Amino acid sequence: MRTRTLVVAGYGMAAARLVEEMLAGDPEGRWRLVVVGEEPRAAYDRVALSSLLGGATPEDLALAGPEVTADPRLELRPGTTVTGVNRAARTVTCDDGTVIGYDALVFATGSRPFVPPVDGHDLPGCFVYRTVEDVDAIRAAAVPGRPAVVVGGGLLGLEAAGGLRSLGMRPRVVELAPWLMAQQIDEGGGRFLAEAVGRLGVRVHCSSRLGAVGAGPDGRVDRVELADGTALEAALVVFAAGVRPRDELAGPAGLARGERGGFLVDAWCRTADERVYAVGECAAVEGRCHGLAAPGFRMAETVAGQLLGTAAGPFPGADASAELKLLGVRMAGFGDAHAREPGAVEYVQEDRRAGVYAKVVLAADGRTLLGGVLAGDTSAYPTLRSLTGRELPASPEELLTPQS
Incomplete structure (x- = not known):
């Protein structure tokens, strides 16, 4: 029996579930797994990122224990990025020059934070909220008692505001939508939430468009300017205004993207190439990307079922509850x-x-x-x-x- 090779590009939460499903469902070792992860560590619970600001460690967030990472069927390549795909030869090329052959390829490249392209968005003191390293940088830059601004009033933005508050800062939240968490809750719920967090000292500015980020005499960020002319003092700015799928390998690989980005896949998470799949935030399932962890887990289970021949059903769609x-x-x-x-x-x-x-x-x-x-x-x-x-x-x- 020939052992086949599955290459997974990315090692986030969806990829971790895929690895877990493949190892559990393949005791005979029919598949060898090679997981290429851009971050310098194995997969972790990104949903719990803010707990790092409250004393948790990266190890506390780890999704894969030694029984997974030391499994001989699995080769982990942390700190490495897939930079090219040759579908005809069925190989991927990594940024360290390595070329890896595959029988099946799964893109699990996730997403990147969206940073509004306003003047000053890249000043010292501006951060995104996506990785362990981002949280470490925010913690190092935090100054207790000073004001901070979080751009984005969704789930991630509120998590970031809570983290800054735990560091002793005085956060404000700037949100373009008319209320907080507009994707998940209604206007009444958003108003209730704004009043509740306001009582905790987190000021909220909804229906507010970011105009620019300004610098002080030392060249570091010292304010956020809204489009209506309002200026908010800020010793630190965190952008948590949504994400964009990491699909930059689609075009060079000759694979279609969804209308709003993402590797275009069908309900079985397959691209037009029957050997290539996509799961998680980078996957546009029947044209739609899903930015939550639970849909990514379902996609991983769908792909594992096909590769293992266990007749798992198609991706059932996302439950936003x-x-x-x-x-x-x-x-x-x-x-x-x-x-x-x-x-x-x-x-x-x-x-x-x-x-x-x-x-x-x-x-x-x-x-x-x-x-x-x-x-x-x-x-x-x-x-x-x-x-x-x-x-x-x-x-x-x-x-x-x-x-x-």
Whole structure:
């Protein structure tokens, strides 16, 4: 039996799940895995990055233990980047000059932080929030008591703001959308979240476009200028305004990209080349990229199933439902949280004194649950999420009443 070679370009969270699935499902060693990772360490939990600012170590975030990294079926090449692909010869070339042959190739190159191309975006004191090294640099530059600005009011931006606050800085959040976490929650939930984090000392500027980043006499960043002329003092700026898929190898390899970037793949995560796949944030599944960890895990399982012949199904699509704790504030969004379905009916329950906000979205029949948002108290989330798409067994008021 000939051992085949799987080359994985990238070693982030989706790649880690792919490696885990391949090793667990291939005890006979039919596949040899070569994983080429740009970062100097094995895969880690990027979702928990902010915990590094609270005392956690990179080892605490590691996704692969010695039983994985020391497996003889696996060759890890950290600190190395795939720079070219020859699909005719079925080889990849790395930045150290190494050429590796493959029977199957999986792109798991992830994404890069988006930095708005405004004047001063690259001044000393400006950072992105993506890797362990980024967090180390932010920690080294933080000055307790001084103001900082986070550009981006999504999940990553709020995590960054929480991290800066834990370092003793006074963070402000600048967000282009009308409210925080606009992709996951509705306007009411976003307003609740802004008020809650404001009470913790994090000031929020929504509907605000970044104009420029200014420098002080020493050449380091000292302010952020908004498009409306407002100037915010800042000893440090963190860009957390979204990501862009790392798909720069697609064009040279003759592979199609999605309309908004990413390696274009079908529901089985296959490119037009049957030997080449893509998973995670760099994959445009049927044209759409997914920026969360859970969809990447599902993509990895889909690819592993095909390579191992275990008949795993196609990528089932992304469930954007999430329960989070941001700056101590519990939030949850699920299903059609924005009531986009025609005829949808919204039921809102808010008690500012108690610090809770809840909304459920019902279909036009007034009975079928489509989605919702919970803030402050998310105890009803498991029940409501399980009921999404089904007729409610009780009134929204009853389902939203905290269980004693």
